Amino acid sequence: MPVTFKSAVDRYVRANKLASNTREEYQTTLRKWRAWGGGVPIERLERRTIREFLDWVYDRAVADNGSNPGRTANKAREQLRAVVSWAWEHDLIDTLPRFPKPVPQRDVAGRHYLTKAEINALYFATYRLRRPRLWREPAPVGRYWRAALVVFFNYGFDAGTVWGSCSFHEPILWRHVIWDREAPDRNVKQHSHWGWLYYRRVKTSKAFYRPMNRVVHAHLRSLLPETVEPDAPVFLGGGTRPNDRFRKLCELAGVPPKADIETGLAKPWVLKDLRKTCATYHDENLPESSIEILGHSVGGITYRHYADRAPLAFKAISTLPQPSAFLSLVRGFDGQCPCCRRPFLDAS
Structure with a gap:
């Protein structure tokens, strides 16, 4: 029985447990495939047919006054290729078709990760965070944010993993x-x-056991209460909208906004950018380690089921060079720059 693109997309989405936004993107590509008139089963796909579809997506984006039609066509190409490759890995089709090369797209210059100097500035600025209303914890709120910056940098956590701002999040206890x-x-x-x-x-519900390095250990120890309740959250001070407090922290640190990849306009930093920052520095330290650290899906049955990736994550976390401000607590200079011993309020 021929395998249609719709049935392949439905099975691919169910098998990979994709996030809701990602599922919607695949459905958008499926709607474009139908509008183009794609009735060809995926086992009969040829390079010429795929090129005609991608040209149609490109021309439609131009007609709709899209800001980056090349990127739109390449996005459809990536999703079509992911579905077809998955179908081939699971023996739904016998051979993989040849895919045309990506079309040229406009890449807006912009940096989407924080430099170590900016991370240091954010760490310094946590000492200037105002006490939230109804704050009754013995430790200042800045101490929780310092520990949060450390775990964001080392593990690339989602904001919900740290603070559990929504009911369906499972925060770290x-x-x-x-x-x-x-x-x-x-x-x-x-x-x-x-x-x-x-x-x-948060997105995939995959569970991980990750090693702590010296910096993470010291910052979590600094949050340890006198009486530990096992079901109590580790991180406090995020509030219901942690991104708003992070923007305030960026203002205190003097970190300029980033450039939007589509328009080139200035946009405020969000906590998800710390996840991108984590991936950048992990790959710089140990190539391809960010796939395992961030818990991304990987291609290839052999890599998914047989490759032992735990040693890669262990080595990446243990050897990741830390921003200089993170080492202050390790060296016993809480509140002071470890290199010049100046108070962070002065250093910022």
Whole structure:
């Protein structure tokens, strides 16, 4: 029985448990395929047919006054290729068709990650954060934000993983922090001198045990209350809208806005950009390690099911060079720059 593009998309989306926004993007490509008149089964796809479809997507984007029609066509190409490759891996089709090259697209110059100097400035600025209303914790709110910056930089967490701002989020609790050397997961053979951290991704609900390095260990220890309740959240001070507080922190740190990739206009930084920052520095330190650190889906049955990726994540987290401000607490100079010993309020 011929495999239609619609049935392949439906099975691909269900099998990979994609996020709602990603599923909608695939449905958009499917609607374009129908509007173009794509009735060709995917096992009979040829390079010429794929090129005709992508040319139609490009011309339609131009007719609709799209700001970047080349990127629109390349997005449809990536999604079509992902579905067809998945169908080939699962023996729904016998051969992979040849795909045409991507069409030229406009790439707007812009940096979408924070430099280490800017991260240092954000760390300095946490000492100037105002006490939230009804704040009753013995530790200042800036201490929680310093620890949050550290875990964002090292693990690329989602904001919901840290603060659990929505009801369906599973935030990090104190029972998720393991101080033992041995990993709770029996499949992980490595031993971490600084302990382990358990968390679950917001989008995919995948669970991970990650080693703590010296910097993460010191900052989580600084948050440890006198009486630990296992089901109490580790991080506080995010509020219902942590992105608003992060923008305020950027203002205090003097971090300029970023450039939008589509329009080139200035846009404020959001907490998701810390996830991109994590990926940038992990790949710079250990190429391709960000795929495992961030919990992204990977292609290829062999890589997904047989490759042992735990040592890669262990080495990446253990060897990641840290911003200089993160080392202050490790060296016993809380509130002082570890290089010049100036108070952070002066250094900022």
